[in-house]
Amino acid sequence: MQIVYKYRSINSKERKHTIKKMSLAVVNETTVTTFVEDMKAFENCVKECFEMLDVDGDGVLSRSELREGFCKLMSLGHESSKKEKIDHLFDTIFDRFDEDQNGSIDPREFKCLIRELMFAMGRGFGNSPVLVALEIDSLLMKAVEHEFGQI
Numbered sequence: 001m002q003i004v005y006k007y008r009s010i011n012s013k014e015r016k017h018t019i020k021k022m023s024l025a026v027v028n029e030t031t032v033t034t035f036v037e038d039m040k041a042f043e044n045c046v047k048e049c050f051e052m053l054d055v056d057g058d059g060v061l062s063r064s065e066l067r068e069g070f071c072k073l074m075s076l077g078h079e080s081s082k083k084e085k086i087d088h089l090f091d092t093i094f095d096r097f098d099e100d101q102n103g104s105i106d107p108r109e110f111k112c113l114i115r116e117l118m119f120a121m122g123r124g125f126g127n128s129p130v131l132v133a134l135e136i137d138s139l140l141m142k143a144v145e146h147e148f149g150q151i
């Protein structure tokens, strides 16, 4: 007698939907600063982020490209109540870091931007450990992975 396992294999595409995009981590200021000060790890990460955000691949980030990836990188979430606040914050950041005022962020400007934002986040945490929910692709998650020697 032959048994047919008709439904044995699970479609891998369906499985992907169940994978969680958030992760809990404990961070403090040192987590962030150690990462930013590790030139090699930090630069690799910045480069990776830049390429991810540069959707049209022209080597610079337009306002909309940066806006699109901003929430993800900063792990700000997507709640609509925060949207206005984030828009305002985003505009301020974009204008400040677009040093040559050409309306786009080049890799050098991007690195300064990420560096400052990371330090600002670090100061926000202070020295006592803080439990945060992080998006897998966020910069803080990279800092956490760095702390555990994974990158």
Ligand SMILES: [Ca+2]
Pocket: 054, 055, 056, 057, 058, 059, 060, 061, 062, 065
């Ligand atoms: Ca671009």
Ligand SMILES: [Ca+2]
Pocket: 097, 098, 099, 100, 101, 102, 103, 104, 105, 106, 109
């Ligand atoms: Ca620029």
